[in-house]
Amino acid sequence: MEHTSLEPSLADNLLDQLDRLVLDAEREDKPLELDPQRSRLFELFVMADAAGFLDPEAARDLSADGVCRALAGRWGLAEAARDSVSRQAKLPAEHLARMRLLWSLMRMWMEWTYAWQRWPEFHRSEA
Numbered sequence: 812m813e814h815t816s817l818e819p820s821l822a823d824n825l826l827d828q829l830d831r832l833v834l835d836a837e838r839e840d841k842p843l844e845l846d847p848q849r850s851r852l853f854e855l856f857v858m859a860d861a862a863g864f865l866d867p868e869a870a871r872d873l874s875a876d877g878v879c880r881a882l883a884g885r886w887g888l889a890e891a892a893r894d895s896v897s898r899q900a901k902l903p904a905e906h907l908a909r910m911r912l913l914w915s916l917m918r919m920w921m922e923w924t925y926a927w928q929r930w931p932e933f934h935r936s937e938a
Contacts, residue, residue, distance in 0.1 A: 822871035825859055826881050833882065833912050843915045852916065856923050865924060875920040879913055888913070 832855070836848050843852060859865055864873035871877070883889055891906040902910070 821862055822859075822864055822873060825855055825862075825864070825873060826878070826885075828855055829878060829916070830882060830885060833909075833916060837908060837912055843912060843919065849919070852919060853923065856920060860927060865927075875917045875924060878920060879917045882913055882916075883910075886913075 829852070832848060832851055833843065836843050841848060843849060859873040859878075862873075863869050864871050864877075867874075872880075886906075886909050888906055888910055891902060892910075895902045895906075901907075
């Protein structure tokens with residue numbers, strides 16, 4: 812796969828948009844699974860795929876795992892989870908709410924990836 816100098820900035824831009832969308836949904840107490848959030852997430856998914864960021868060999872990993880890892884890092888979720896385990900305490904409510912949103916995002920991203928990869932298998936033209 813050929814890489815361009817635009818990839819890091821495009822990947823960062825997509826992550827920034829995902830970050831804002833999820834945090835806006837949290838602030839407005841709106842589920843990611845419903846429009847307009849769902850439609851906007853799907854648009855970002857399509858852009859990530861078109862840029863090649865879902866490919867395992869991509870310079871930037873925007874697969875479901877990659878997006879989750881990046882956003883969890885931005886929000887300090889891994890550190891909060893480790894701290895919660897070490898203190899044997901519940902995860903703070905703010906972190907738990909973000910983790911739930913991240914799980915929703917990850918589930919949709921994985922479902923779309925699966926459907927996108929299998930599309931040709933079920934939509935072959937009859938020749």
